[in-house]
Amino acid sequence: MLDIALLGCGGGMPMPERYLSALLLNYKGRKILVDCGEGTQVSMRMLGWGFKTIDVICITHCHGDHIVGLPGLLSTIGNSGRTEAMTIIGPAGITETVAGLRVIAPYLPYEIHIIEKPEASFAFLVQGSSLELRALDLEHSAPCLGYSFYIKRQARFDVKNAIRNNVPKLLWNKLQKNGAAVHEGIFYTPDMVMGEERPGIKVSFVTDTRPICSIPAFIEGSDLFVCEGTYGGQEDLGKAVKNKHMTFEEAATLAAEGKVKELLLTHFSPSLQDPVMYLPYAERIFQRTTIGQDRLVMHYQFEKEDKT
Amino acid sequence: MLDIALLGCGGGMPMPERYLSALLLNYKGRKILVDCGEGTQVSMRMLGWGFKTIDVICITHCHGDHIVGLPGLLSTIGNSGRTEAMTIIGPAGITETVAGLRVIAPYLPYEIHIIEKPEASFAFLVQGSSLELRALDLEHSAPCLGYSFYIKRQARFDVKNAIRNNVPKLLWNKLQKNGAAVHEGIFYTPDMVMGEERPGIKVSFVTDTRPICSIPAFIEGSDLFVCEGTYGGQEDLGKAVKNKHMTFEEAATLAAEGKVKELLLTHFSPSLQDPVMYLPYAERIFQRTTIGQDRLVMHYQFEKEDKT
Numbered sequence: 001m002l003d004i005a006l007l008g009c010g011g012g013m014p015m016p017e018r019y020l021s022a023l024l025l026n027y028k029g030r031k032i033l034v035d036c037g038e039g040t041q042v043s044m045r046m047l048g049w050g051f052k053t054i055d056v057i058c059i060t061h062c063h064g065d066h067i068v069g070l071p072g073l074l075s076t077i078g079n080s081g082r083t084e085a086m087t088i089i090g091p092a093g094i095t096e097t098v099a100g101l102r103v104i105a106p107y108l109p110y111e112i113h114i115i116e117k118p119e120a121s122f123a124f125l126v127q128g129s130s131l132e133l134r135a136l137d138l139e140h141s142a143p144c145l146g147y148s149f150y151i152k153r154q155a156r157f158d159v160k161n162a163i164r165n166n167v168p169k170l171l172w173n174k175l176q177k178n179g180a181a182v183h184e185g186i187f188y189t190p191d192m193v194m195g196e197e198r199p200g201i202k203v204s205f206v207t208d209t210r211p212i213c214s215i216p217a218f219i220e221g222s223d224l225f226v227c228e229g230t231y232g233g234q235e236d237l238g239k240a241v242k243n244k245h246m247t248f249e250e251a252a253t254l255a256a257e258g259k260v261k262e263l264l265l266t267h268f269s270p271s272l273q274d275p276v277m278y279l280p281y282a283e284r285i286f287q288r289t290t291i292g293q294d295r296l297v298m299h300y301q302f303e304k305e306d307k308t
Numbered sequence: 309m310l311d312i313a314l315l316g317c318g319g320g321m322p323m324p325e326r327y328l329s330a331l332l333l334n335y336k337g338r339k340i341l342v343d344c345g346e347g348t349q350v351s352m353r354m355l356g357w358g359f360k361t362i363d364v365i366c367i368t369h370c371h372g373d374h375i376v377g378l379p380g381l382l383s384t385i386g387n388s389g390r391t392e393a394m395t396i397i398g399p400a401g402i403t404e405t406v407a408g409l410r411v412i413a414p415y416l417p418y419e420i421h422i423i424e425k426p427e428a429s430f431a432f433l434v435q436g437s438s439l440e441l442r443a444l445d446l447e448h449s450a451p452c453l454g455y456s457f458y459i460k461r462q463a464r465f466d467v468k469n470a471i472r473n474n475v476p477k478l479l480w481n482k483l484q485k486n487g488a489a490v491h492e493g494i495f496y497t498p499d500m501v502m503g504e505e506r507p508g509i510k511v512s513f514v515t516d517t518r519p520i521c522s523i524p525a526f527i528e529g530s531d532l533f534v535c536e537g538t539y540g541g542q543e544d545l546g547k548a549v550k551n552k553h554m555t556f557e558e559a560a561t562l563a564a565e566g567k568v569k570e571l572l573l574t575h576f577s578p579s580l581q582d583p584v585m586y587l588p589y590a591e592r593i594f595q596r597t598t599i600g601q602d603r604l605v606m607h608y609q610f611e612k613e614d615k616t
Contacts, residue, residue: 012387013349013380013384013387014349014353014380015353016354019350038346038347038349038377038380039346039347041321042322042323045323045324046324062412064380064412064413068379068380069346071372072321072322072346072372072376075372076321079320097412099408100408100410100412101411103370103404103407103408104370104372104376104405104409
């Protein structure tokens with residue numbers, strides 16, 4: 001239902017086996033792209049998920065390795081036949097950066113709305129589901145945002161609740177589908193026939209940053225926490241501090257503190273030839289860690305539950 | 309001595325097996341890059357020729373598929389330790405385009421000199437050899453330049469000429485190496501001791517354009533003529549005319565008219581899945597045609613000659 005593809009897991013410079021930062025969320029065919037480094041288009045073409053249905057592009061920050069693929073991608077989306085408007089979300093400076101890069105993609109067959117420095121949280125509809133996007137200020141050498149995406153799951157009809165609230169049977173279906181209703185002078189609301197909220201799916205993406213104390217609450221309970229691990233071993237902690245990045249151990253500590261279900265490491269330094277070698281540094285702290293690789297795809301469904 | 313690598317042979321959009329337009333000339337270790345589409349850096353890294361020694365970047369035109377890789381490459385060159393100034397050459401608009409793209413690479417440890425709309429011809433020294441660069445206005449949907457590069461070959465010392473011109477023996481070596489000299493009140497010039505000019509190496513690069521009548525003279529006698537073949541068969545001539553590109557047959561006709569030694573086709577449309585299928589369209593007109601592929605490398609030496 002929600003497919004997530006790590007399009008590029010490299011940081012700094014594109015490498016033959018590691019394109020630059022990009023993550024694609026595909027919810028029932030509509031797509032949100034986070035970051036757009038060099039190679040994004042090529043990975044997308046290999047996946048074959050199409051370009052036309054990218055509705056939102058979230059940019060973490062305006063460093064080249066996170067955004068250089070944008071003008072080319074915008075052109076390709078134009079060539080795919082898109083005419084619907086698209087939204088680009090990013091930190092302070094995103095408007096100016098997109099304008100600069102669009103010097104080579106000035107004419108597009110669709111409008112672009114830019115949301116610079118988004119409010120901490122806002123929701124929009126994707127394929128009939130409410131998707132809540134949240135942004136968090138990170139600590140990097142440029143204004144930088146972490147993102148989380150939460151797909152809400154509709155509550156189920158709860159016959160006990162309906163009876164308890166004395167809702168006439170003829171309103172049960174209406175209230176579920178059309179919202180509030182008035183019947184014989186009484187006002188009924190959907191919560192009078194629905195059960196408790198059910199857990200949705202949460203994905204969070206945090207790069208590039210030092211591990212700041214606001215991150216664990218931001219990522220809390222994520223089904224998938226995609227996090228930078230620019231440096232592998234703790235011996236590179238000095239570099240991580242200097243360049244405002246993280247080690248595997250630091251990323252894993254955030255995952256544990258945030259009680260996430262899975263950690264996916266990404267944004268590896270070009271100096272990190274074989275990130276898998278450093279997996280134990282993360283696993284020691286957070287067992288369910290995966291080392292990212294380009295075009296790794298993960299699938300998420302709402303949790304199964306017992307019918308009552 | 310002169311190594312040429314086709315870094316990317318795609319047009320329009322980067323594909324998994326075909327990066328976008330870029331050609332690298334490597335003359336005794338110093339490099340000239342022509343165009344810089346997406347994938348340029350990755351191909352360069354695969355080749356392993358290094359980034360630091362790119363002295364000149366020639367851009368044919370400011371469409372994304374020919375220049376989008378530039379800001380990332382400039383950053384990588386900076387990271388490679390370059391501090392020497394670099395020159396970027398391009399058509400009308402190149403200054404503004406580079407400024408726009410540099411929004412994501414504003415600080416570089418080296419200066420960039422931009423030559424917009426270069427004079428038809430100018431020469432500079434590369435590793436002690438004189439390299440003549442020429443530019444030609446092409447016919448595309450944006451201002452576009454073709455480029456040719458001619459590495460001059462020094463004439464050899466000619467003892468017969470020296471004797472005929474009564475040059476004293478003690479000046480023979482001096483005149484060859486240091487230029488003109490005055491001896492006992494007489495002015496001597498190098499041509500008095502040197503033989504006839506010997507053929508150098510000429511490479512020309514023509515993309516994107518319709519086949520205009522100024523091209524054959526421009527590419528005349530090229531050892532290698534790299535030319536766009538956006539469309540394979542003549543059945544796509546209508547598209548070629550509309551989009552200001554060429555078919556294989558048109559490119560081959562230019563090669564024949566320009567009496568070049570070899571034709572290398574490049575800039576294939578994403579719709580051209582297997583360009584090799586269309587090779588006969590070119591070979592019918594010009595036999596020594598090669599279908600480009602990413603990271604195809606060709607080597608050139610000065611022609612061997614009989615010692616007299």
